[in-house]
Amino acid sequence: MEHHLLLLLLMLQFEVGQLDSQKHPHEDHYIGQQHNPDHDMAVLLGEESTKAIKKLSPAELREKIIEIVKKIDTNGDSLLSAEEITLWIQHVYRKYALEDAEERFAEFDLNKDGLVTWEEYGSVAHDQLVNFDVDTVLEDPEQESLRQLLLKEKRRFDFADTDGTPGLNVTEFLAFTHPSEVDYMADFAIEDVLNEYDTDKDGFITLSEFIGNVRNEGESPSQWELEETVRFKELYDQDKDGRLDRDEQLRWVAPNSYGSAREEALHLIKEMDQDGDGQISVSEVLKNQETFMNSEVTDYGRHLQLSHDEL
Numbered sequence: 001m002e003h004h005l006l007l008l009l010l011m012l013q014f015e016v017g018q019l020d021s022q023k024h025p026h027e028d029h030y031i032g033q034q035h036n037p038d039h040d041m042a043v044l045l046g047e048e049s050t051k052a053i054k055k056l057s058p059a060e061l062r063e064k065i066i067e068i069v070k071k072i073d074t075n076g077d078s079l080l081s082a083e084e085i086t087l088w089i090q091h092v093y094r095k096y097a098l099e100d101a102e103e104r105f106a107e108f109d110l111n112k113d114g115l116v117t118w119e120e121y122g123s124v125a126h127d128q129l130v131n132f133d134v135d136t137v138l139e140d141p142e143q144e145s146l147r148q149l150l151l152k153e154k155r156r157f158d159f160a161d162t163d164g165t166p167g168l169n170v171t172e173f174l175a176f177t178h179p180s181e182v183d184y185m186a187d188f189a190i191e192d193v194l195n196e197y198d199t200d201k202d203g204f205i206t207l208s209e210f211i212g213n214v215r216n217e218g219e220s221p222s223q224w225e226l227e228e229t230v231r232f233k234e235l236y237d238q239d240k241d242g243r244l245d246r247d248e249q250l251r252w253v254a255p256n257s258y259g260s261a262r263e264e265a266l267h268l269i270k271e272m273d274q275d276g277d278g279q280i281s282v283s284e285v286l287k288n289q290e291t292f293m294n295s296e297v298t299d300y301g302r303h304l305q306l307s308h309d310e311l
Helices: 002-022 037-045 047-054 058-072 082-108 118-125 141-160 170-177 183-197 207-211 223-236 246-253 258-272 282-287 289-293
Strands: none
Touching: 058 082, 058 282, 058 289, 082 118, 082 170, 082 258, 118 141, 141 170, 141 183, 170 183, 183 246, 207 223, 223 246, 246 258, 258 282, 282 289
16 A cells, blocks of 8 residues: 555656646647637736736737837847747746746755755655665566656756756756756657657657547547647648657647747748738737737737846
8 A cells, every 4th residue: 555655646746747848838729620819818928917918008008019029129120030039939938937947946955055966856856765776677566667757757857967066956957847848858858758648659649649549439529639639730740741750749748949939930920921021020010919919929928017127
């Protein structure tokens, strides 16, 4: 009974730790076969801020939008290029992830020396430092599953430590706790998704693997299955070959990856670029306020309420 409880608690702890890196704003981008405008509003404005932003007067909203444009326009030419938009979207997501990592870092840095050691992490996350031998396979299946889980967690911890100093600083702790938010941790993000979904172990994820076994033979697909199918085909399977390769898997698990952010940027330009110059001007933004505010650029609208120094 004790083994069952220990394994369950550890698995729950691990899943909670991974929650932020697996959930992302693309989850409700489509409803059935229809684009969901509320998705974009949430991505740019934020769930809590959306209501507040909607209460702004037209003049106040115009002022806020111009503030955002100035922040994105790093070269000051009053035009938003695909590269500027891409980098801004990445900045937005990583800012959220870093805020979360900083909050959790304080909890794990027990001696307040600015580093989280593996011992500190283990004592907080698992109430003890569990150290199973790497080369010893345990006979108890549950203990062996626990050992593999811990070894994977330790590998992720060690890989996140890039400066060679024992222990993780805040930036490295971000990589450890949010591997899909940091480019050099992409291998671990992909490993997680393949372990869960790639049932035939060929390195790809097909639609059937993506959906899973959710209904009995002869049953009609549920609304959820229809929505997931659209998401697979429209959002992730970019080459339309019916399966997700590594880059497409990364788009799924890491919404702030360069490729994902770039695609959103190009989509935004396509929707708003009226003169065909491949960029978005201030006037084009103001003429397409709803599209702009419903995109991933405005970060759920949350940063609409932040000062320039806060971003």
